[in-house]
Amino acid sequence: MTTWDPADFRDRVQQVLDAFLDDREAELAPLGPDAHRLVGEARTAVRGGKRFRAAFCHWGHRAVRPDVVDEDALARACAALEVLHASALVHDDFMDASDTRRGRPSTHRAFEAEHRAAGWDGDPVQYGAAAAILLGDLLLGWAEDMLRHSGFGPDEVAPGLALFEQCRNEVIAGQFLDVSVQARGRADVETAMTVLRYKSAKYSIERPLHIGAGLAGATPEQIDQLTRFGLPLGEAFQLRDDLLGVFGDPARTGKPAGDDLVEGKRTVLVALTLDSAPQAAARRLDAALGTALSPADVDDLREIIEDSGARAQVEAVIGQLTERAVAALRVADVDDHARVVLTELAQAATQRSV
Structure with a gap:
């Protein structure tokens, strides 16, 4: 039995996203060149990536x-999860003051640079911030639009939309938990795990699994x-992200070395280090988080984390x-082919280097 071609799937998702943005650009054309610039940055925001959210939606359905x-309706529904992800990244990069995303300038930095190069009035930093907020909001709205109008009938799409609403609410509230933790400057392992979750x-x-399954008419037990x-x-996926x-x-x-340390993220990795490192080393790490760090500083903090265990x-x-996840999948009431592919996706999501 053949399993699945992830590269072909990623190409298909990109084609669907490109077509969707072509339609949005046509709708916004009467607004002129600024709308064209906004959609252009939306294209950048949805380009590339591993497409895990779309993949888990697809295989949750199957x-x-x-x-x-x-197949076309399912492809559009899966792609909607990637638009939601792009929205979260645009907002997240602004809130974290990240300069880069996938090796390119983050959205707020790109718009800031355009303002500065054009010599416009006002503060280019504020312009970049405003543009990123607006683009993130637009992408969030488009994600729901894309799912709602994916091509599933009203009765079929309703469970998927209800699950999408839960997903949207959780990620926004989770982001607020994260910025609040950073503001307080402390997080134990339990708090860091709640943010991560x-x-x-x-x-x-x-x-994404739930949404795909909901569109397929899943029972509560299957969910x-x-x-x-x-x-x-x-959780394993995000812990891998924290290590990276x-x-x-x-x-x-596509991010600078030790980027999470520079941004001051209070991750599970950091919380475990602060619990386990010698007192002086823990204080050094705690004081350095969220500050400008040289490559030597990053190496020093990495060593503290490594040595702490x-x-x-x-x-x-x-x-x-x-x-635990694969063991649960093994006994789940799901299609056998989907079980094989989901097992492969589990390994790809947790053992990656990007």
């Missing part, structure tokens, strides 16, 4: 309904079974969560 009735884990894997697979896997945010190769991640702890937890 787990319940192996014979897809309308609601800001990223649920909307990255669990909710529960997908949660037992998707939630621990989403500190130890990832900038050439592969926190990196090894997180690796172990990733393995445990992935095993």
Whole structure:
């Protein structure tokens, strides 16, 4: 049995996104060149990436309904999750003051640079901030539009929309938890895990599975079974992201070395380090978070994290969560082909280097 071609799937998702934005650009054409610039930045925001959210939506659907009735409708519904993701990234980069995304200037920095190059009135930083907020809001609205008008009938799309609304609410509230934690300048492991779960884990894997399954007419029990697979896997996925945010190769991640340390993110990795490192080292890490760091500073903080055993702890937890997820999938009432592909996706999501 052949499993799946992820590269072909990613290409299909991009084609759907391009067509959707072509239509949006035509709608906004009467607004003139500024609207063209806004849609152009939307195209950048939805370009590239691993497409995990779309993939888990697709295979959540096929787990319940192996014979897809309308491939085009399903492709549009899956792509809507990538528009939601793009919205979250645009807002997240602004809130974290991130300069880059996937090796390119983040949205607020790109608009800031345009303002400065044109010599316009006002503050270019404020202009970039305003543009990023507006684009993120627009993408959020477009994500729901794309799902609502994906091509599923009203009765079919309604469960998917209800689950999408839960996903949207969770990720926004989770983002607020995150910025509040950063503002307080402290987070124990339990608090960091709560942020991780609601800001990223649920909307990255669990909710896309639910939305795809909901569009297929899943029963409450099937949704529960997908949660037992998707939630621990989403947590493992984000823990891997946290490791990459500190130890990832900038050439592969598209982010500067130790970017999470510079941004001051109070992740599970950081919380474990502060619990386990010698007092002086823990104080040094705590004081350095969220400050300008030289490459030597980043190396020093990485060494503190490594020596504390926190990196090894997180690796172990990733393995445990992935095993729990795959074990739950093994006994779930889902299509066997979907089970094989979801198992492959679980490994790809948790053992990646980007």
